[in-house]
Amino acid sequence: MKIIETSRRKFLQGSIALCVYASSSLSYTLSPTKTSKKEAKDVAYLCNMCRNKCAGFARVQNNTITKLNPNHYFPKSRNMLCPKGNAGIQAIYDRDRLKYPLIRIGNRGDGRYKRVTWDEAYEYIKDKLVTIIDKEKDNRSTVAYCNGEGFNKDEYIKFFGSKLGSSNFLDEGSICLNTKLGATQLTIGDIGEMDVAGSDYLIISGANRYESLITPDSVDMIHSKQKLVVLDPRCTVTALKADEYLPLNPGTDLAFCLSMIYIAITEKLYNKKYVQEYFKDFDKLQKHIIQNNYTASWAESKTHIPAKKIEEVTREFFGAKNPLYYLGRRSVWAQNDFQLRRAMVLINALAGSVNREGGIIFGKPFVLKEEEINEPLYNASEGRFDLDGIVYGSQKGGSWLNFREKILTKKAPYPIRAMFIRKHNIMQNMPNITKTKEMLNNMDLVVVLDTMPSDTAMMADVILPECTYLEREDMVVSFNRLEPSLALRNKVVEPLYESRSMQDILKGLGKKLSKPLFEVSAKYDEDLQDSIEELGVRKAFNEGGYDFTELYKNSIEERNKKLIVSQFGMDVYNSLKTKGVWHPYIGKEKELYNDYYEYYPKEKRFYTVERKYKVNCYLSKLEKFGFDPIPTWHSHYDFKLPENSFRLITGRYITSTQTATTNNIMLKEFKEKNYVWINDKVAATLDIKEGDNLVLSSSIESVVIQAYPTNKIAPQVLWFAHGFGTSSQELTNAYGKGASDNMIIEDKFEKIYGCATMHETNITIRKL
Amino acid sequence: MANYGMAFDYKLCINCHACEVACKEENGIDLGAKNHRLWIAEDGETEGDFWNLDREKVKFMQMQCQECQDAPCLKACPNGAIYVDENGIVRLHKEKCDLTLACMKACPYDARYIDESNHVTDKCIFCADTRLARGETTTACQITCPAKLRYFGDLDDTESEISKVLRERKHFTLKTELGTKPKLFYLE
Numbered sequence: 001m002k003i004i005e006t007s008r009r010k011f012l013q014g015s016i017a018l019c020v021y022a023s024s025s026l027s028y029t030l031s032p033t034k035t036s037k038k039e040a041k042d043v044a045y046l047c048n049m050c051r052n053k054c055a056g057f058a059r060v061q062n063n064t065i066t067k068l069n070p071n072h073y074f075p076k077s078r079n080m081l082c083p084k085g086n087a088g089i090q091a092i093y094d095r096d097r098l099k100y101p102l103i104r105i106g107n108r109g110d111g112r113y114k115r116v117t118w119d120e121a122y123e124y125i126k127d128k129l130v131t132i133i134d135k136e137k138d139n140r141s142t143v144a145y146c147n148g149e150g151f152n153k154d155e156y157i158k159f160f161g162s163k164l165g166s167s168n169f170l171d172e173g174s175i176c177l178n179t180k181l182g183a184t185q186l187t188i189g190d191i192g193e194m195d196v197a198g199s200d201y202l203i204i205s206g207a208n209r210y211e212s213l214i215t216p217d218s219v220d221m222i223h224s225k226q227k228l229v230v231l232d233p234r235c236t237v238t239a240l241k242a243d244e245y246l247p248l249n250p251g252t253d254l255a256f257c258l259s260m261i262y263i264a265i266t267e268k269l270y271n272k273k274y275v276q277e278y279f280k281d282f283d284k285l286q287k288h289i290i291q292n293n294y295t296a297s298w299a300e301s302k303t304h305i306p307a308k309k310i311e312e313v314t315r316e317f318f319g320a321k322n323p324l325y326y327l328g329r330r331s332v333w334a335q336n337d338f339q340l341r342r343a344m345v346l347i348n349a350l351a352g353s354v355n356r357e358g359g360i361i362f363g364k365p366f367v368l369k370e371e372e373i374n375e376p377l378y379n380a381s382e383g384r385f386d387l388d389g390i391v392y393g394s395q396k397g398g399s400w401l402n403f404r405e406k407i408l409t410k411k412a413p414y415p416i417r418a419m420f421i422r423k424h425n426i427m428q429n430m431p432n433i434t435k436t437k438e439m440l441n442n443m444d445l446v447v448v449l450d451t452m453p454s455d456t457a458m459m460a461d462v463i464l465p466e467c468t469y470l471e472r473e474d475m476v477v478s479f480n481r482l483e484p485s486l487a488l489r490n491k492v493v494e495p496l497y498e499s500r501s502m503q504d505i506l507k508g509l510g511k512k513l514s515k516p517l518f519e520v521s522a523k524y525d526e527d528l529q530d531s532i533e534e535l536g537v538r539k540a541f542n543e544g545g546y547d548f549t550e551l552y553k554n555s556i557e558e559r560n561k562k563l564i565v566s567q568f569g570m571d572v573y574n575s576l577k578t579k580g581v582w583h584p585y586i587g588k589e590k591e592l593y594n595d596y597y598e599y600y601p602k603e604k605r606f607y608t609v610e611r612k613y614k615v616n617c618y619l620s621k622l623e624k625f626g627f628d629p630i631p632t633w634h635s636h637y638d639f640k641l642p643e644n645s646f647r648l649i650t651g652r653y654i655t656s657t658q659t660a661t662t663n664n665i666m667l668k669e670f671k672e673k674n675y676v677w678i679n680d681k682v683a684a685t686l687d688i689k690e691g692d693n694l695v696l697s698s699s700i701e702s703v704v705i706q707a708y709p710t711n712k713i714a715p716q717v718l719w720f721a722h723g724f725g726t727s728s729q730e731l732t733n734a735y736g737k738g739a740s741d742n743m744i745i746e747d748k749f750e751k752i753y754g755c756a757t758m759h760e761t762n763i764t765i766r767k768l
Numbered sequence: 769m770a771n772y773g774m775a776f777d778y779k780l781c782i783n784c785h786a787c788e789v790a791c792k793e794e795n796g797i798d799l800g801a802k803n804h805r806l807w808i809a810e811d812g813e814t815e816g817d818f819w820n821l822d823r824e825k826v827k828f829m830q831m832q833c834q835e836c837q838d839a840p841c842l843k844a845c846p847n848g849a850i851y852v853d854e855n856g857i858v859r860l861h862k863e864k865c866d867l868t869l870a871c872m873k874a875c876p877y878d879a880r881y882i883d884e885s886n887h888v889t890d891k892c893i894f895c896a897d898t899r900l901a902r903g904e905t906t907t908a909c910q911i912t913c914p915a916k917l918r919y920f921g922d923l924d925d926t927e928s929e930i931s932k933v934l935r936e937r938k939h940f941t942l943k944t945e946l947g948t949k950p951k952l953f954y955l956e
Contacts, residue, residue, distance in 0.1 A: 067794055070912055080914040086789035210782040213914070222780055222915045235814060237782055240823050247819055304819065594929055595906065596916040654784050666792065669801040670785050679818060711818050 044071060044580025046477075046489040048469030049084035049091065050657040051150055052215045053477070055580050056081055056088075058470060058492040065089055065470060065492060072589065073581040075483040075599035078219040083655050087666040091451070091468055092496065096663055096732055098453055098465035099497035108441055108459050111729055118498070121462050122512040128445040128461075130516045132417045138380035138524040140165030142417045144403075148172045148424030151474045151489065152502050155551065156422055157396075158373060159506045163548045164517070165378040168416065170386070171397035175430045178394050178753040179332050183341035186392070188354055189613040190362050193481040194324060196220040198358035198607065201320035203229045203313070205253040205344070207328045210238040211654040214329055223596065227320075229313055231256060231305070233649060234677065234719050235712035244313065249639035250647050250717055250759055251334045252303040257325075257343035258633055259299030260314045262289050264350050269318035271352030278349070278615045285346070285617035288630045302638060322358025323351050331650070332755035335748075339631040346631070349615040356608050363481025363606040369567055371559065374545030379525050385412050390754040391625045399754025400430050401747050404439050418445040422502065423466070427455035428659045428726070428740060431756050432700055432747035449505060452663060453730035464505050467495035472502075473556045476564055476576060482607065483600040485583035486568070488560065488576035503552050510548030518546040627752060639716075645762040646678075646718040648698070650741045656723040662734040663726075673738030674721040675708035678765075682716075683709035686767070693768035698744040698761050704768060705739035718763055770922040771856040772894050773835060773951035774907075775930050775939060780915035781828035783808050787909035787918070794898050794908035798885055805881075805892040806832035806909060830918065832892040833858065833879040834942060834950035844874035856923075856951070857896050862888050876943050877950075894920065923951065 042057040047068075054077030059067040068088050072079040101121035106112025116124075129143070136142040145160040147153045148171065160166050173181070181191045196202065197220035209218045221228065230242035233250040248256065264270045265286050275282055296307035296314075303310075317323045325347045333340075345360070353359030386403035387393035406412040419440070427436055440446055440459045448460035451468050474489040495501065500508075518541055521528050531540040541547065554562070564573040568582070575582040585604070589597040623629040641647060655670040656662055676694060688694065692707045696718065705720060713719055725740025746761045791797065791805050812825030839858050842850040849864035850871060865888040872880045872889055883890035894900060895907045910918040921930035938956040941949075 067908075069908075078914070079911075080916075081786060081790070081912045082914065083785040083789045086786055086793055086912060089793055210784075213784070218782075219914045222782065235818075235821055235823070240814070240826055241782060245821065245823065247821065594916045594919055595911060654782075665799060666789055669799070670788075681817070710814075711816065711821060712814055714818055 040066065042069075043492045044488070044490050044576075044578060045470060045492050046151075046474075046487055046580065047077075047081065047085045047088060048149070048151070048489075049082075049088050049661060050213075052077070052213065053150070053479070053487070053489075054081060054085055054215055055487055056085060057580075060492060063493055065092060071580055072595065072597060073579045073586055074487060075216070075485050075583060076479050076487075077215045079595055079597060080215075080219060082213050083670070084657060084661055084664075084667060087655075087661070087664050088470065090664045090666045091661075092470045092493075094452070094663060094665070096453060096730055097451055097468075097497070097499070098457065098463055099499065100465060101498065102463040102465075104461045108446070108461075109437065111453075111458050113463065118500075118508055121464060122509055125445070125447055125462055125509065126512045126516055129418060129513065130520060132444055133517060133520050134523070136380075136414065136417065138378060138521050139414055140378050140381040141167045141384070142415060143420065144168035144170065144416045144418070145420040145422075146170040146424045146426065147422045148429070149422065151469075151477065155475065156502065156506075158551055159510065159548065160420060162373060162375040163510070163545070163550070164513070165376065165381045167381065167384040168386070168403070169397065170400055170403060172424065172429070173394050173397040174399045174401070174749075174754050175756045176331055177329055178397070178755050179338040179750065180327050180329065180341045182392055182394075182753050183338050184327060184345050184360065186619060187342055187345040187616050188349065188360065189616075190611075192354075192360040193363055194326060195358050195361050195482055195607065196324065196326070197224055199224070199322050199324035199353075200226045200358060201229075201317055201323040202226050202326060203231070203317060203324070204238065204242075204326040205231045205256070205328060205340075206333070207326055207330055208232070208236040208238045208651055209326075210241060211236055212330065212652055213654065217326075217329075227316070233714040233717045234651070236651070237654070246305045246309060246313070247714060248303040248305050249714065250649055251336070251637065252639055254336050254340040254343055254631065254637065255294075255299045255302035255633055256305060256310065257340065257347060258289065258292075258294040258631060259296050259310050260317070260347055261285075261343065261350065262294035263296060263311055263314040264318055264347070265289055267315070269315065270350040274352035274354075275350065275615075278354070278613070280614040280616050281618035285630055288632070292632065294633070302633070317347075318351055320351075322353065322356070324348065324353055324358055324360075327360070331758045332750065332753075333649075333759040334637070334757050335750045335760070336631075336634075336637050337750055337755065337757065338752040339628060343631040346615070346617065354615070355611060355613075361482055361607055362609050362611055363484065364609055365481045365484045366478040366486055368476065368478050368486075369563065371551065371563065373550050374543075376521075376545045377527065378521060379527055382414055387754060389751065391622060391627060391752045393754045399749065400426075401749040401756050402754045404430075404435055405747075407439050407442065408435060417443060418447075419443055420447045420449070421456055421460070422449040423451070425454045425456045425659050427459060428723075428742055430747070431742050431745035431758065431761075433740065433743050434701065435747060449502065451499070452660075453728055454659065455726060455728045458728045458730070465497065465499040466505060467499040467501055471495040471499065473560065475556065476560050482605050483583065484606070485581055485586075485599075486564075486572065486576060487581050488564075490577060490580060501556070503556055507549050507552035510552065514546055514548045515541075521546075622752070641716055641762055645764055646716055647759065648696070648741070648745065648761045648763045649717055649719050649759045650722050650745070651719060652723055653721045656721065659723045659726060659734075662723050662737070663731040665733055668733050671721070674705065674724040676705045676739075677708050677710055677713045677719040679713050679715040679717070680709040680711045683707065686765075688765075688767055695766045695768055696739070696744060696763050697766070698746055698763055700746055701744050703739035703743050718765070769854050771924040771951075772920070773856075773923040773930060773953065774894070774910075775919040775933055775953040775955055776830045777915070777917040777919070777955045778827070778830060780917040781808060781830065782915065783810065783828040784914060786912045786914060787830070790908040790912040791892075791895075794895060797890075798883065803881055803883070805890065806830065829954075831877070831879075832952070833875075834877050834948065834952045835894075836948035836950050838947060838949050840874040840876060840946075840948060841871035841880065844870040846870055853896065855894075855896065855900070857893050858891075859893055859896065860888060860890075862886060865889060876946055876948065
């Protein structure tokens with residue numbers, strides 16, 4: 001039977017006739033192609049359908065976008081647009097978009113709102129905020145704010161952090177990849193960038209680069225001739241395409257890595273010269289690994305990968321010229337995630353694959369100048385509390401689960417009374433949705449800035465409609481380290497309905513808030529009172545930096561021009577406006593084949609840079625906090641399940657970016673809902689057939705989802721894609737389709753970076 | 769005037785669907801999964817037990833009108849609505865089509881679907897009335913492809929990239945035994 005989980009389209013009838021056929025007859029004579037005049041204009045823009053920010057040209061006719069095409073000037077996106085990028089048209093023209101400012105008239109979550117003017121929305125927010133901040137005696141940190149979108153994040157922080165004065169900013173890092181960033185930073189002193197294109201032997205643990213595209217990594221994998229080894233408890237498309245697929249037990253990748261280190265050390269496969277020059281505490285690493293006896297047969301008992309295979313792959317890896325163990329880029333799996341990422345960094349370092357072709361490179365990114373702003377000081381503003389009990393943690397984006405838990409258990413040192421949420425669907429993006437709902441229900445004010453009526457928007461008191469990425473210019477961004485470039489998102493068309501850019505929204509809000517909130521400070525802040533006495537109200541306000549609109553005095557267009565021209569010159573600015581991109585070799589791209597290009601000449605790429613650094617084998621701070629200073633296996637990492645249970649793992653489809661795209665009417669044609677993958681043999685013993693409704697229960701909740709029995713998943717594992725099971729009825733294409741993973745994933749987090757561990761939930765199933 | 773064809777470096781496909789979306793957006797194909805000029809067929813399945821999975825048989829095949837030089841659809845149409853244009857592309861006189869569906873039945877590649885907005889049968893025509901008509905030299909599917917696995921060009925131009933790649937690499941056509949002489953080639 002042909003199945004729901006693969007393409008619903010027509011299948012090839014019969015098998016492919018594999019006969020070689022000569023070139024077709026040359027029955028037509030050569031003549032130039034007919035040309036016609038172009039009527040449309042092409043505007044260079046940057047995509048925002050996922051985190052990659054690929055470059056494109058939008059074709060515009062009569063102020064309407066008719067097509068999005070790839071931009072061949074951008075080294076990062078390699079002249080391609082993925083299905084989501086192509087479907088961006090349906091994002092701007094989605095009929096479910098947030099169109100006008102809205103104020104809640106029903107209960108939180110029931111979707112009843114009234115349309116208001118921008119001024120009414122701002123006025124409502126101002127009244128609430130003044131009361132809240134007054135009640136908290138000018139402790140600005142009672143207003144938490146979060147942002148799940150890369151572009152504009154820093155501007156958003158400047159408004160709520162620098163100007164309004166809150167310490168409580170949260171972003172997606174603690175439900176995404178902070179352990180990887182931290183492990184790399186702490187081990188080699190930089191987060192680096194992986195040179196996938198330059199590696200001749202690539203090992204990937206779990207990162208599904210062919211269904212969760214990252215540019216340029218995914219594209220480079222397709223075009224490179226390297227050997228690809230994939231470890232995964234599920235046979236993904238990346239695993240299907242791998243030269244070697246090593247199925248393993250979930251959460252046991254660390255055992256594989258430790259064994260690789262053991263083999264490299266005992267067989268002396270590592271790069272001795274590099275280790276001697278750069279490693280710190282190599283003797284401790286060596287002693288630790290050998291004492292623990294992380295042999296290949298030990299790893300086989302943990303991972304289910306044959307010992308011989310582990311030895312073979314390890315020898316091949318260390319025998320390769322430019323091997324790379326891919327550090328991943330996805331959610332955090334288990335308690336040992338930081339240690340897993342660190343072990344991967346150490347493997348690369350043992351091979352000498354740092355600061356060289358095909359390894360983790362430091363490179364030389366363009367550093368853009370910061371626009372300076374005057375930041376007021378708030379004496380009553382308290383510090384963040386979500387990193388209490390976390391060893392490192394991100395000072396910038398914090399820890400979502402710890403933050404939420406402290407609020408719900410009343411362990412926060414002060415109440416969080418308000419929250420501003422921008423493009424961050426917190427009702428769907430972190431484990432245990434019930435708890436997130438409870439947290440929001442505790443707030444006096446919830447404001448959402450978004451383009452779509454997400455589940456989170458339905459919890460807001462005020463909804464401020466932001467325009468989409470195709471309707472605004474954003475501040476110039478520096479991309480990449482090996483082949484660095486600048487890229488600019490130009491405005492393609494004017495914002496539709498009454499939507500506004502984030503800057504315009506904050507400018508309007510800032511105008512309303514600055515003075516009244518200054519007055520609250522003046523009531524409580526003695527330093528400010530002194531300053532007013534000395535300088536007078538007006539001067540104290542102006543010189544103290546209390547004007548929230550300071551950054552937005554000039555338009556984005558003017559700010560970009562000033563910034564780019566002063567730092568790089570007019571030619572660079574013109575290139576960014578017309579081509580969307582600039583790098584030193586723009587216009588000199590070399591076509592390698594079939595519209596695939598080389599950007600920087602090879603000798604000009606920043607594979608190796610001057611840098612003093614050490615590879616830290618031993619992190620004493622971790623030891624001080626009771627954690628392993630060197631990656632170590634513990635028996636509770638073993639893959640063991642209670643009887644009749646399954647381990648739930650998550651991931652996504654190539655056509656969806658978390659919950660952000662499931663309402664897209666074009667992408668819906670490919671994956672309208674999710675199905676749960678269950679091992680075919682296990683399904684047979686339980687009499688579960690394709691399409692059967694299953695109840696999946698964890699310790700916190702249950703969901704109903706249709707079954708997809710397959711031989712592509714391990715027997716004790718269940719998988720279904722993230723992004724579905726939307727509860728907002730305003731998302732008419734997505735509502736009621738499939739199940740939400742975060743409904744049932746238990747809210748556990750690791751204590752080194754405070755990241756949610758997504759793969760530690762055991763599930764029982766029942767056929768409906 | 770040209771003699772357009774396409775060659776697929778089909779093993780590079782990761783089944784990302786970019787080509788399918790690009791085609792629908794460029795050519796204004798009706799929404800709905802059943803309406804499409806091109807699609808990716810998953811040919812073959814993984815076999816065996818999970819721990820010893822055989823992945824060899826799984827192939828992602830780029831499927832669309834094969835631009836047969838001896839086109840069964842053209843011969844089958846009772847209204848003479850199907851013709852070969854000056855660029856060697858099998859086209860349709862839309863006004864002559866009255867949906868007898870004879871072409872759909874005759875096509876061994878299942879390449880046509882019913883365009884319900886225009887009341888005709890439709891299929892891939894290499895973006896002839898969109899991109900090629902505007903003077904562009906790429907199709908929507910070819911230019912957006914992350915793998916750049918679609919070679920599109922003039923088979924009569926010996927210097928074209930497609931001609932070169934067909935000279936240099938082994939290739940096959942689909943259902944060769946039917947004698948339809950497709951101008952779409954799959955590269956080994």
